[in-house]
Amino acid sequence: MKIHKLITKSDDLAALVSRLAQADFVAVDTEFMRENTYWPELCLLQIASTEEAAAIDPKAEGLDMGPLLALLVDNHDVLKVFHAGGQDLEIIHNLTGKVPVPLFDTQIAAMALGFGEQIGYSNLVESMLGHSLDKGARFTDWSRRPLDKRQLDYAIADVTHLSVIFPKLVQRLKKTGRGAWLNEEMERLADPSSFAFEPEDAWKRLKLPSRNPAVLGRLRAIAAWRETEARGKNLPRGRIIKDDTLGELASHPPKTQDDLGKVRGLSSGWRTNDIGARLMAAVAGAKPLDPDELPNRDAKRPGLTKDAALVSDLLKLLLKIRAKDVGVAAKLISRSDDLEALAAGVRGDLPILSGWRFEQFGRDALDLVEGRLGFATENGKLKMSRLETGPVQEPDTPASA
DSSP, X not given: OEEEEEEOXXXXXXXXXHHHTTSXXXXXXXXXXXXXXXXXXXXEEEEEOSSEEEEEOTTSTTOOOHHHHHHHHTOXXXXXXXXXXXXXXXXXXXXXXXXXXXXXXHHHHHHHTTSOTTOOHHHHXXXXXXXXXXXXXXXXXXXXXXXXXXXXXXXXXXXXXXXXXXXHHHHHHHHHTOGGGGHHHHHHHTOGGGTOOOGGGGGGGSOOOOOOHHHHHXXXXXXXXXXXXXXXXXOOHHHHOOHHHXXXXXXXXXXXXXXXXXXXXXXXXXXXXXXXXXXXXXXXXXXXXXXXXXXXXXXSSOOOOHHHHHHHXXXXXXXXXXXXXXXXXXXXXXXXHHHHHHHTTOOSSOGGGSHHHIIIIIHHHHHHHTTSEEEEEETTEEEEEEOXXXXXXXXXXXXXX
C-alpha cells in the first residue's frame, strides 16, 4: 500500500480524492480536540483505500478541503468505513451539514459477530490481525504543529488496518447471513437529525427530578440560553454554567441579578456583568411547559409495577442467554427500556417484536412474558423450558398494549 504521510497542498489533495473516488470503499478516521471548545476542532483526517492511505492536514494554510468533503458526503458510489464513528460523523456534519453516505461502522458489525459490546479499535485489530497498536500518541495535542513522525504513523495506522479489517468483517457477515441485521443501525447513524441539535431542546439532555411545569420551563429557557452562549463563545457548556447550577437556578430562580452572587457555582462578578444580565433575561422570559410538553412517563415507556420489574429482570436474563447462544452483543439485540416496556405490557412499536430481533430474541421474550416459557435448571445449568404450546403473535401484526 502506498502511504502519503501528510498532505498539505490543495493540488495533492485533489489528485488523491480523484483516485479514491474510483475505490469501492474508503476507511476514514479523524483526530480532533474539544477539551477547550464547544465545537470539536478537526486537526487531522486520515483516509485509505486498499491501494493507498494518507493523512490530510486541515490546518495547513490555503488547503482546500472541498474535494475531500464532497467525496465523503456527496459521492454515494464510495462506501465510507468508520470504527465507532459517532464523533467523526459529528465533525463532518458540522463542516458540511451532511453525514457521509453510504457508511459502515466496524464496531457495530463486530457486535453482530460476537466480538462483545463496543469493542475498542485496538482490541479489534489485535483480534483480527494479530497486531498490537502503539497507543502512545493517542492523547497528544493534535492541534500543535509540526506533527511528528510518531503521531503520523499512529494516525495513518488507524485507517490502513481498518481497510484490511473491513473486507474480513464483510466476509464473516456474508457467511453468517447477518449483514441485513446492520441495516437499521447504519441508517440510524446516517440520520442527519442526530447531529442537528437545537438549543431549545438542550434541557431534554439534563436530568431534573421535578415535574413542575414552571421549573421545567425555566430549565428549558436557561439551558437554551447556555447553549447559545457556549456556541457563540465556542466554549464547553460547563465553562458557561455547570449542569447542577442550571438545575439549582431552575428550581430556585434568583429574583434579581444581585442574587446571582449567592448561587453556588457562580462568581460574584455575575451580579453586575453582561452575561449575568442575559441569564436574568432568560429566567424572566421563561414560560411554564404546556401539559403536552411535559416528559411523558406513560406512553411507550410506562413505569413498572413491582411485578413488572421482576419480569423485566427475567427478560434481561433471557437476553443474556440468547445473546450468548447466538453470539451477538446483547446491546445490539435490545435496550433495557425496550425490555421494561415489554414487561409493562407494550406490544406495539418495539424493535424486538419485528425483523431479525423477533426471530432471535423477541419471540422467546414474548413467550416468557405471556407464560409460555420459563427458566429451569438441569445438571446445575440454566436452560429455557417451554411451558405450553400456543400461537405466537407475528411481528408484522403486533398486539395492542
